[in-house]
Amino acid sequence: MDERTIKQYDDFASTYVAEWTHQTPVVVRQLVSKWFTHGSVVLDIGSGSGRDVSWLWNNGYKTQGVDASIGLLNSARLANPGVPFTQDSLPLLAKISSVSVDNVLCTAVLMHLPVGEIAPAAFNMLRVLRVGGRLICSVRPSRESEPREADGRLYTSIEPEVIAGVFRDHGAVVLEAITSDGRRADTIWHTVVIEKS
Numbered sequence: 001m002d003e004r005t006i007k008q009y010d011d012f013a014s015t016y017v018a019e020w021t022h023q024t025p026v027v028v029r030q031l032v033s034k035w036f037t038h039g040s041v042v043l044d045i046g047s048g049s050g051r052d053v054s055w056l057w058n059n060g061y062k063t064q065g066v067d068a069s070i071g072l073l074n075s076a077r078l079a080n081p082g083v084p085f086t087q088d089s090l091p092l093l094a095k096i097s098s099v100s101v102d103n104v105l106c107t108a109v110l111m112h113l114p115v116g117e118i119a120p121a122a123f124n125m126l127r128v129l130r131v132g133g134r135l136i137c138s139v140r141p142s143r144e145s146e147p148r149e150a151d152g153r154l155y156t157s158i159e160p161e162v163i164a165g166v167f168r169d170h171g172a173v174v175l176e177a178i179t180s181d182g183r184r185a186d187t188i189w190h191t192v193v194i195e196k197s
């Protein structure tokens with residue numbers, strides 16, 4: 001876990017919540033509807049404001065959230081009464097039991113990890129999934145010349161084939177890989193759908 005990134009999210013939690021709450025991650029929602037069985041158990045890792053937890057819950061998924069930032073978790077809990085949230089972090093996910101969920105959503109999180117934590121994070125996301133379970137994971141590169149953007153958040157560069165390879169190295173299958181534009185002209189997103197075999 002990158003402490004500076006989490007401190008930034010904690011210190012400015014209400015600003016990020018206001019920014020994210022009204023965004024609609026269209027590509028991710030299409031992929032969830034396509035690949036996550038309706039009514040299944042979904043763990044949203046790096047759940048942020050809880051926006052996607054709300055959407056999942058309202059669309060019939062049994063949802064749980066995990067985030068490293070207590071400031072963001074507090075907002076997500078307030079917005080989603082009845083949904084279980086846990087303060088925990090990648091790469092270890094130490095509080096989440098093995099083979100305990102059907103699907104994992106991890107959008108806009110993995111690039112916040114130092115490069116040496118990416119493979120252990122992939123291992124632990126697969127560890128918590130049941131066999132046949134699916135994982136949707138998205139990352140974006142830094143918008144600046146350095147991996148750490150001016151606000152202090154780390155954006156480790158992870159090429160799409162590298163993300164896919166990290167999961168394949170742990171025996172998983174890549175079902176789909178998409179590169180899409182972000183809302184901002186200077187942003188692209190790499191999204192992969194993985195199945196635990």
Ligand SMILES: C[S@@+](CC[C@H](N)C(=O)[O-])C[C@H]1O[C@@H](n2cnc3c(N)ncnc32)[C@H](O)[C@@H]1O
Pocket residue numbers: 001002005006009020045046047048049051066067068069072088089090091106107108109112113
């Ligand atoms: C850019 S936000 C994405 C939030 C949400 N998934 C979305 O798509 O809007 C990144 C989130 O990941 C969390 N995060 C960053 N590093 C983490 C780590 N190592 N373990 C768990 N959560 C982390 C942050 O606190 C923040 O809520």
